[in-house]
Amino acid sequence: MTNKKFEVNPWEVKGDIDYGKLIKEFGIEPLKELPEIFENNVLFRRKTIFAHRDIGRVLMAIKNKKKFVMMTGLMPSGNFHLGHMLVVQQMIFYQKLGAKIYIAVADLEAYNARGSTLKEMRKIAIEQYIKNYIALGLSSKNCEIYFQSDRSKDSVKANAYYRLASNFSRYSTFNEFKAVYGDISPGKMNASLLQAADMFHAQLPEFEGSVPIIVPVGTDQDPHLRLARGMSKKFKEHKFIQLSSTYHLFLPGLGGGKMSSSDPNSHIAMTDSEKEVANKINKYAFSGGRATLEEHKKKGGNPDIDVSFQYLKMFFEENDNKLKQIEEDYRNGNLTTGELKKYTIDKINVFLKKHQEKRAKITKNDVENFLYK
Amino acid sequence: MTNKKFEVNPWEVKGDIDYGKLIKEFGIEPLKELPEIFENNVLFRRKTIFAHRDIGRVLMAIKNKKKFVMMTGLMPSGNFHLGHMLVVQQMIFYQKLGAKIYIAVADLEAYNARGSTLKEMRKIAIEQYIKNYIALGLSSKNCEIYFQSDRSKDSVKANAYYRLASNFSRYSTFNEFKAVYGDISPGKMNASLLQAADMFHAQLPEFEGSVPIIVPVGTDQDPHLRLARGMSKKFKEHKFIQLSSTYHLFLPGLGGGKMSSSDPNSHIAMTDSEKEVANKINKYAFSGGRATLEEHKKKGGNPDIDVSFQYLKMFFEENDNKLKQIEEDYRNGNLTTGELKKYTIDKINVFLKKHQEKRAKITKNDVENFLYK
Secondary structure, three states: OOOOOOEEEOOEEEOOOOHHHHHHHHOOEEOOOOOHHHHOOHHHHOOOEEEEEOOHHHHHHHHOOOOOEEEEEEOOOOOOEHHHHHHHHHHHHHHHOOOEEEEEEOHHHHHHHHOOOHHHHHHHHHHHHHHHHHHHOOOOOOEEEEEOOEOOOOHHHHHHHHHHHHHHHHHOOHHHHHHHHOOOOHHHHHHHHHHHHHHHHHHOOOOOOOOOEEEEEEHHHHHHHHHHHHHHHHOOOOOOOOOEEEEEOOOEOOOOOEOOOOOOOOOOEOOOOHHHHHHHHHHHOOOOOOOOHHHHHHHOOOHHHOHHHHHHHHHHOOOHHHHHHHHHHHHOOOOOHHHHHHHHHHHHHHHHHHHHHHHHOOOHHHHHOOEOO | OOOOOOEEEOOEEEOOOOHHHHHHHHOOEEOOOOOHHHHOOHHHHOOOEEEEEOOHHHHHHHHOOOOOEEEEEEOOOOOOEHHHHHHHHHHHHHHHOOOEEEEEEOHHHHHHHHOOOHHHHHHHHHHHHHHHHHHHOOOOOOEEEEEOOEOOOOHHHHHHHHHHHHHHHHHOOHHHHHHHHOOOOHHHHHHHHHHHHHHHHHHOOOOOOOOOEEEEEEHHHHHHHHHHHHHHHHOOOOOOOOOEEEEEOOOEOOOOOEOOOOOOOOOOEOOOOHHHHHHHHHHHOOOOOOOOHHHHHHHOOOHHHOHHHHHHHHHHOOOHHHHHHHHHHHHOOOOOHHHHHHHHHHHHHHHHHHHHHHHHOOOHHHHHOOEOO
């Protein structure tokens, strides 16, 4: 892989990602010894979710069947693609374990930091995100999805949420924002305060009260968490339980790097046709195979950098033995790049066909069940 | 008067105030040719309210009996004193002219910028401010008083207000905040965004719709207005009618400078006893009289710098002929400082006695009528 300048902040990810360095720098810990129910999930078992901070109190809540919250957000921009599934699979996982799911649509953040209109954001959030969440299996029971610009139909909740975002500003300095974000504008700062409220407000008496909250993120999102943790620790009026968080790898884009909403040749969208999937994987998916078939047969390929293999590992081949077989065959040259790609294309298309059928049946009413609680 | 360094910003006022310079620097205009109803009001007639920006559209609304809003705020800190009456008299004046009155309790601003607790703020706002407003004659009809931390019982309104404060952040830069405030922290910036929402949100469709808004302020508050105007002009989703504003002199503190809540020897509180008033005026009120009675009789005093005379002029002697007689007598030495002080003390005590009686009768219910609409 190329050796680009290493750079990671919540607004963009450039170059290659040195996960070891991120763990060391951000003080998070590798995930070890999880309960069986976690090991049954392919994302945990295969270390796609590879690190955490303070997950203990969430494991305890699960063990003791106590209330806990999983909090996440969505930035309504561009197409929903396979990369977005990483968080959705975790929503569904924790929801089945009894978590209440809070999902913030970061429309004010998009408005302030990206110049979008709230109306556009709303449409994208529903069509691209929420409908796919539902099709993937998220239940409206024990789940609320809200817009930052429109927190609640209950004014007591709405006032409490925005009050918290404002109160956090007392417990931060410009230097803290600058240290975390590099460049900071009033719009970004405001978005960051709202995001801290998103992460913590479930613990307010107007919402769930004192419950553990788990926030699953990509490692590039950790600066947001650290800033919010810092402010919450200085908070005087309310004693917050510190956030628990887990960290996952990015799903690689077709050409490597992070899968991107804005570049269709980097992602497979949930709306892609069978033909598009085949074309994209064949044309763009970075391969760990050799330059010639002869060389491949002789020296073998490298599944670790092969994008198709990573898709199988992260999502589409749940059978460990089968995956292991593919890995071995590819490594020793028995499986060609063309065969691996064809296998992956078929797996993705079987999945997408079912998904698209489910998504087509979702009504306006189904969406409304998630909103405005 | 002493020649202290001239400095004015919304957080503090130091030194002597050069109103001519403020008018020139801030681009506001002297008030001229007002309708009779304004001239009947002692604050306008005697130029205590001396300048404006864009008052025309409010005068037009009054003339055509169209809806308009008067917006103001209160910072809940310390004792309510005579100086606070300047804005309250204007609330009552505009309310009688048909304005809807919006009053923001700047409790989040106090929390962020001054480190107060919201609970303390609430108590001070009610006991020190709202009860005095009611006793002074503010009606709950066509008036809503709200806390920044708790905008409305109506969630549609609450969401819209906080959304506006957040949206404003997109249309500002740190340099603009710095140019206006000098030093700026995240807490102050957040407070400033809320204040901009306070000033403009009445125009949103969720509130009154497109109506002129008049904001009466002391000149030191103009930077807030200019910042809010600037952000509102760049706003894309809503076309705001620009704020109208008027500017009033400060009521001088007993020793000169601005009357201060935190220094009891600078102010006369609404709760002061007859004895306290007499004592404070006699002991602390800066006098324009001569060093000796003999010199005073011979050379005369200076009412322009005499604090007692200013109190009579601003509030307590509404009869122009009587005030003119006092001024002449003082200037030519026929009226002594002792006599002027005694006259002022009596006037204030007659006023405070009635006021305190009215205030004592105010119930919790009376206060509630103003809140949470």
